[in-house]
Amino acid sequence: MNILEKLKTDFVIFDGGMGTLLQERGLKPGQSPEEWNITNSEIITSIHKSYFEAGANVVTTNTFGANPLKMDNVEEVVFAAVRNAKRAVYKEGQYVALDIGPTGKLLKPLGDLDFNDAVNAFGVTVRAGDKAGCDLIIIETMNDPYEMKAAILAAKENSSLPIFATFVLDEGGKTMTGCDIASMVAMLESLGVSALGVNCSLGADKLKEFVPEIIANASVPVIVNPNAGIPCIHDGKTCFDSTPDDFYIHMMDIAKMGARVLGGCCGTTPEHIRRVAQGLEGYEPKAIEKKSFTVVSSYSKACIFDKKAVLIGERINPTGKSKFKAALRENNMDYIISEAVGQEECGADMLDVNVGLPEIDEVDFLTRAVKEIQSVSTLPLQIDTSDPKALESAMRIYNGKPLVNSVNGKEESMSAVLPLVKKYGGAVIALTLDEGGIPDTAEGRYKIAEKIVKRAEAYGIDRRDIIVDPLCLTVSSDKNAPRVTLDSIKLIKDGLKVKVSLGISNVSFGLPNRDYITSTFFSFALKDGLDAVIMNPYSTEMMKIYYAYNALMGIDENCAEYINFASDKKTETVAADTGITLEKAIIKGLKNDAKNITKQLILTTPPLEIVNNCIIPALDTVGEAYEKGASFLPQLLMSAETANVAFDIIKENIKKDESSNKGDIIIATVKGDIHDIGKNIVKVILQNYGYTVHDLGKDVSPETIVEYARKTGIKLVGLSALMTTTVPSMEKTINQLKSFDSSIKIMVGGAVLTPEYAEMIKADKYAKDAMEAVRYAKYIYNN
């Protein structure tokens, strides 16, 4: 019987701690426990054996830190470890799990390890374990869901063994990166793990509190491998405060709650496991309930499709938006970031991300856009592309369980998109169109939806992960179209038991004041059971319908959300004319005033005149005060942000031939350095003064910077480094830039640099702060 068959009907008991037992046998702190697989193999085998004898069904190999980022001889260590474990097996029903712990490095953007490098590193361990003959893989003690995803992908790509996955929770029931239980479970299940749960960090008594929530979200068996309480010091030795008896009592509670896989982590011993195994003897495990709700997630938040319709913000999409198209062509992520944050603030539950434009490299741009948005927004994303390559690349690096937009009934679409959903995990929007076009009856659309659902199920994708969009055509060209859409919603929901979504704005295409039509149609669709909607969260008409509908249908407890929304609207009055000038507003950092004044000014004054006569002088005043120490960095930045508000209005009014660009500048934090506060400050201020800043980010290799300079022909580069350890990397970048083109000017800055140091590494300019960077840019570009 393999492990998965046993799991269907019975408890599975895992082993307990390894580290503490090794220390008892002489392992010194700081020493590699994995090396003992080779040097002290008997000891390792005897520990495994004592766990089997205690009643464990599974022992985990002593390979927690066996990955190529920590050691050179991964294969040798893993082979030895598996051999040691297999030697301990003495009867049927005893299994060996390849143990995979974290790499010890944090993934980008928080750390410096690239996602795909992490997948490759885990891949080495997985291949070795698979070859050595393990029965399953356990990925454990993961603090970061992103690293967990990398490990699971590596396991899927390099082996077909069952995958068990456990993560670490803190006292608040979240991971170190703030991921909650529902989102972790959503991601793990969609990636196809055989069992999931928690380990380490807390004792059984504390971990117990979180078990019901895990079980309430999971459809697969749940694992609980706690520590033996909290480590304490007794007679100069580390002890854990949970005795085997104590541990057993809590573990029995956990079993009764419905956990299926039970074992221990740090500090637990064969005696702890023996007590649990004895306790479970003759005890029937609770049946595992398969969940039917639809859920997607980000790295920290889950979005469950429940009574309230899920609002999917549609604004990150270039269709019909010339500003967005321009931003895409200019490689300007700031625009996308502000749309993401803006929609989140307006109440969107998810964000659609579409960056499709014929002239850009969509694979690269979509992937970067997803990463960037995930660095500022906690909302789950809907990846929207018709290019399967771009879809795969974005799904791979997405942190969480995404929604894919979309698949349709065409053979070509189903065979391209559905395997990706299966591999990378996700839910998918299914459009009811196929080779025959869009049927003009509800029955016709139902048939296509049914075809897609069946096909998805054949790929092993659960029907709860299919969200059908029965398509919403324009009422101005077909008066019956909205009726057919509404009929389709009911038919598909009733018949297929799936969730239904609509890209709703299309209904009003070609009509004036489109919001009136769209929002009214939205209210009908809600009444007919719409579960999600792709819409414009900035539209007050739409949000009005949403909140009012929820209140009227009794799904907004005490009308709280409605009250919050509606009271907010009342107070949103335009600030009275205070007689303040634009300069004053910028100097004081008053964004609302700046917005109102600029809107007035633009009616009577040429845009560039406002820039040169009001904005720049105001920025100069603030900059001067800052340099004299009369005002401070946050105030400088507040003024910069305020000036940006004015700039946004001005840009909309600038004619094509009138450029406000004073020059292009590349900026980056050098390779090895992940601090980018200083660089970001310089960027904001430079932008304010009218420079177009090409921000390459942090931890950027010299090659990337040179390549970008080559591609764009930009002659001014700003480099930042905060730590002494990364200054050599700055020097290398300067060398490469200069040998590529000696006319490129390079300014440098950062906490450890001095004018002397800058000269030594052959920079052209040391800028001590953002204002000095502006002055140097003015000098170079002669403006």
Add this chain to the structure above:
Amino acid sequence: MSHTLYTVSPGLLDVSIREALRYLNIKSPDEALLSLTMDCIDEAKSIASLKAVYIKSGVTVENDIVRLDFMEMKSAKLAAFLNGCNEAYVFAATIGMRADMLVNKYLKTEASRGVIFNAACVALEEAFCDRLNGYLLGVDSSTRRFSPGYGDLSLEYQREILAYLDAERKIGVSLTDGCLMVPTKTVTAIVGIK
């Protein structure tokens, strides 16, 4: 000799507004700046997860070489600092990953709040280290710790210290290739026991 974990609820810490402002070089804040800083400190406290791991070690000092039970370091400043101590605590303390995530977000969306929030996180980390120092030595003794990167004590020692403290597994702290700690609001330090 073994690892001990230490934690405290962020709400219990007295985080100095002055310390946050000092980090930004602000001597005379106006009303708006003060209230924004207080707001950021509250937010930092609300998302922080304070964790530390420490061990006690014997100390011997010979010229500019400092020997702990598990490693040796070359630094005249540290040697002077530990002069007269036979024992020391070595700790790593962090306010957690979410602080970095939020700093990153604000820098991209509202840089003025970003720099203040960052300073608030630094002040919170300092307050946490002070609390730990006081707990270890039983007195208020914030001046009595020394960290890699100060004076002539190389940042490279971070690697050995963190490995020895098992900081990755115990409190979720790791190092980048450039020897920077992540979460970035993390301090490692040596505290002399006189």
